[in-house]
Amino acid sequence: MTDASPRTPxxxxxxxxxxxxxxVVVATVSAWPIYQHGAMVQVAVAGGALGIALxxxxxxxxxxxxAALGVALLGYLALAVLVAIPGATASLPAALRGLRDALFGIVLGWKQLLTLELPLGDYQTVLVPWLVVVFGGxxxxxxxxxxxxxVGLLAPLLVVAMVGFGAAFGAAETGTGLPLPGLDGPTVRVVAIGLVTVLLGVGWLALRRRGERAAALARASGVTTGVDRRTGGRGAILRRGALGAGLLVVASVAGAVVAPAVAGDRVTLREGIDPTIVVTRIPSPLGDYRSWFDTDAFDATLFTVxxxxxxxxxxxxxxxxxxDGTRFQVDTSRAERFQRLADPIRPADAVPVTVEIGDGYTLPWLPIVGRLESAPSFEGSRAGALADALYVAPGGSTAIEVADGAALPLEEGDGYRMWVAPDPGTDRLAATPGGDVRIDPGLFPQLxxxxxxxxxxxxxxxxxxxxxxxRDRGYLSHARAxxxxxxxxxxxxxxxxxxxxxxxxxxxxxxxxxxxxxALSDQQRNAGPxxxxxxxxxxxxxxxxxAAAAALLARYLGxxxxxxxxxxxxxxxxxxxxxxxxxxxxxxxxxxxxxEVRDASGSWVPVDVTPQYMRSISRVTLSEVPPEQPTVPDDPQAEVLEPPSATSTDTEDADKPADQDAGVPEGLRRILTAVVTIVVSLALLALPVVAVPIVKATIRRRRRAQSIPEVAIVSAWEELMDVYADVGIGPVxxxxxxxxxxxxxxxxxGRLAALADVAVFAxxxxxxxxxxDAWAIVDAERSELRGAASPFARIRAALSLESVLHRLGRRAAHPHPTPKGPDE
Structure with a gap:
């Protein structure tokens, strides 16, 4: 069945x-930080142009x-193979795999965006969701x-959704603030993108409304006479433009001023996709250290490098x-979230290093030679599964295999190749100054x-x-028995x-x-100087x-x-x-x-801590002299001492300034910030909804309050014209x-027009x-129109600005109205 509608003008x-x-251009600017690669611009140009043309x-x-959807799907598949999937045009099998990835990417590609470390580049199929946005959108x-x-009003909403792709799938950080005093919250880029998007939508709506009005006047002129097709002159047009521009300026300034005061941490979809919950469930790897020295594991091959x-x-x-006072654990705070590595960028002087897993290694932690800066190339029967399940901590210091919400242990036969650069060997640790104590000395009196x-x-x-x-005063032992x-x-x-x-x-x-x-202090005291x-x-x-003692000692030294x-x-x-x-x-x-300790240059310097085993313990005790007249207590009592409450140390708490606790508690401060943010946001959103009805009610009340009957009747006519303008009845x-x-x-x-003419010219x-009687006609007509309209139409009429713009147009067209006779 074809569309029988007239041709689109x-x-x-x-x-x-x-x-x-x-x-599409604004969406590309918004999404650039996600990819930072020229291929995404190529996809935007090709996808946007073909989508619009089709x-x-x-x-x-x-x-x-x-038929339109079928052609669009074919165009999407062709573009995906040609520009969105690297290497898909190399051969026929590669093209078939590209078609498969393009189809699956419509549903599954979005999670890949959220789990890979930014920027994504053109790694694997990460450009497929972007093609869906620009082509499909x-x-x-x-x-x-x-x-x-x-239905045409969906167009600007879809454009907003295209622009929102960059915000939803980007990083939480927005960058630097506006280069104005006190405006250091949102970035210039984010504010500019939002403003341009609003201008595009408002401009398109204005042009569309103007075109529809012109078409309606053209149709009306063919069936009736006496229709005034004037727009009110250039003055009215300038006033409308000035009103719209003024509203945009006020909204932009209000947003720029309010946003820094109420903005908190930006939350994106990326924040909810990470394997940290799996990491937190795994026992501390340091706590299981001694299991490696059991007889069964001591000689078992873990891996070969x-x-x-x-x-x-x-x-x-x-x-x-x-x-946390009990164990050292992998940091899973916001700054250390695990992500996937995307585009493998090899350092210029890097060399390939191969790692093969043996039968003695069954952990999900990936052995890393040096630092993992690019995605490794996996080998073996599970290469694809391991590549998709690999998550890496920032800085490439730790990597873990996580699949389907659970840890994926490595197995014998797994292998991979990674690119490692030579270590320059810089070490400025000795000259690194310390700082404030980073642990609670009250919890570590002996240290x-x-x-x-x-x-x-x-x-x-x-x-x-x-x-x-x-190390010199310690003694190596891996077991209790x-x-x-x-x-x-x-x-x-x-x-x-x-x-x-x-x-x-x-x-x-x-x-x-x-x-x-x-034990060290007692031995030193007993042995003497x-x-x-x-x-x-x-x-x-x-x-x-x-290792734990050395790390805590470093924090005590700042x-x-x-x-x-x-x-x-x-x-x-x-x-x-x-x-x-x-x-x-x-x-x-x-x-x-x-x-590992951070030196003055910011690099992490390894410090070996294994104690010696050449000199065994020599227990030295002080000689004791018994008292000459020992006494026996008359009523000995044995008190049951309650064990001390569990304590823990947290370096993050130790790092906090002392004056933070004296102010508003952190939890209460966050709640207040959230409440203020919600209230201000709702107030800004509700401002036009509340302001427009108030303005209209004020005008209506002033008209009704006219004491001269002639002026009151003319005011009733003006009120009726405003009612018609708001509900879309015209021309007026x-x-x-x-x-x-x-x-x-x-x-x-007709009745009110006759009554007004008599009032003016009688x-x-x-x-x-x-x-x-005139105002009764207005009230009855308003009630009749409201009763015949749908709830949505009544809301639209209440919030419509047509009556306000209509009044400005009338004033511009007739700045000094003169009485007209009934037959003029």
Missing amino acids: LSRVIPTVVLVAAG AVLARMLRWPWF GFAATAFGLRPGR QGAPAGVDRVRLVTMSTF TAWADAAELPRTGEGLLRGVELL DDADAAAWVAGLQARTDYRFEPSFAGHSTARIEDMFR GAPDELLVAAVGDDEQF LDSRVVLGVRLADADPMAGVRPCDDGVCTGGNVTAWT AGGTRREIAAAVERPAA EHPPQRPSSE
């Missing part, structure tokens, strides 16, 4: 094409809707805009920077006392000195020296770390405890720190307590932990009152009953 085609084309062609040729907006009636460049001698499994007694300066050099003391599970690592150490097993507890909570520093190092060995543990679990590929110390991997083959016995401009009444074809208009002035 150029007065409707040209504004619609300009609106949609400009909308919609215009379908309308001009009066295609049925299913351009086609639909043009098709609706070319149709007559209310080949091709590491010079200076890159570490493979990191997990980087942990959050300490604080030990650091102060050692007179460690608050610098990187002081930290290195403190870590050296910890010398049993079968500990046999492998004990035998390894005994093969190198006369190692004597010492039991040690697992865990790295505040209490466990405090016990270590208490000047005691040799052999008598100062007191703290028993392994990398789990010593330095940024974190803990890393991984392996070393090389080590200059042949007697290291935890050996490096042998020719790139890494086993459970090679797993270690170290502390030009001609005498009787001519206007005949044009609107309403009996009430020999004797009218009396009060006549003015009351």
Whole structure:
């Protein structure tokens, strides 16, 4: 079935094409931060142009809707293969895969946008959703805009949706603020995009309304006479333009002033898609450190690394920077959300490094050589699944496999290749100054006392000195009991020296770390000043405890720190307590932990913390002298002491300024900010809804209050004309009152026109009953029109500005009205 509607006039085609084309341009500017690649501009130009052209062609040729949609789908598939999917034109199989990705991308491509790290570039199929926006949105907006009636109003809404793509799928940060005092909230780009979008929609609506009015006048002139087709002159046009421009200026200034005061963190769709909930459910990898040294795991092959460049001698499994008083864990705060890596950008001097997973590694954490800056190339039967499930923390310090809302462990046979640049080897840690204490000293009295007694300066050099003391006065032990599970690592150490097993507890909570520093302080006090190092060995543990202790010591000295679990590929110390991997083959016995500290240049510097195992513990006790006259208590009582409440330390709380707690609580401040934001936003949205009826009611009340009957009757006529203008009855401009009444074809208009002419031109002035009759006619006509209209039409009439613009036009056309006779 074809469209039997008349041909679309150029007065409707040209504004619609300009609106949609400009909308594509604005949407491209809005979405540029998502891609930052020339390919997205190419897709915008091709997709927007073809979508607009197909919609215009379908309308001009009066295609049925299913034919237009079929041609549009074919055009979309062709464009997807040609410009949106890299490599799809390389061969026939690649083109077929491109068609498949184009179809699936309509539904599944949006999640890929939300899980990849920005910018996306032209990685895989990330441009498919963008093609859907510019092609599909351009086609639909043009098709609706070319149709007559209310359905055409969907065109500017679709343009707004196209522009909103960049805001919905972009990053939460908006950039720098406006370059004006006090306007440092929204960015210039965001404000400009919003203003241009509003101008496009308002301009198109104005042109469309003007074209429809002209067409209606042309149709009316063919069936009736005496219709005034004047628009009120240039003065009226200028006044309308000035009114519209003034409203836009007021709205823009109000938005620019109010937004910085009430704006909070911007929330986008990207904020809700991340694997952090999976990360938080996984136990602390540092807490399971000792499991690597069980006999079954000690010699099991975890992975094999080949091709590491010079200076890159570490493979990191997990980087942990959050300490809650019980464990170090991966940071899952907003600044550290995991994302997927998109366009693989290889450093100029990078070399390929291959990693093959062995049978002893079953964790979801991806072993990273150096730093993961680009997406690795996976190999094996699960290559596609692993590539789609990989999420990386900012900075490439940690990567995890997550699929279907759960961790995806690596398996034997999985492999990948990553590009790694040589390590420049810069280290400014010794010269890095410290700062304010980043832990609560009240929770770490033993650590604080030990650091102060050692007179460690608050610098990187002081930290290195403190870590050296910890390692020299610590003793390596991976187990609590010398049993079968500990046999492998004990035998390894005994093969190198006369190692004597010492039991040690697992865990790295505040209490466990405090016990270590208490043992060190007690040993130092018992041994006395000047005691040799052999008598100062007191703290028993392994990398789990010593890495946590070094990280907390760094924070006490005012330095940024974190803990890393991984392996070393090389080590200059042949007697290291935890050996490096042998020719790139890494086993459970090679797993270690170290502390990383941020130096003056902002780089993270690794600090080894494994304690020594050559000198065993020498327990020194002070000699005790019993009292000469011991006393016995008369009534001994044993009190049951309640255990202290659980405490935790949080470096984020320690970093807060002291004066923050003295003001409004953070939770209450956020609630108040949200309430103020909602109230102000609703007030701004409701302003035109409230203002227009108030203005109309004020005008109506002033007209009714006229004390002179003649003026009251003329005011009733003006009120009736405003009622007709708001409900869309016309024409209501030009001609005498009787001519206007005949044009609107309403009996009430004819009666009131006759009554007004008599009031103005009769020999004797009218009396009060006549003015009351005139207003009764107006009230009855308004009630009749409201009763016959739908609820939507009544709301539209109440908010319409036609009566206000009509009055301005009448004043411009007749600045000094003169009485007219009834027959003029």
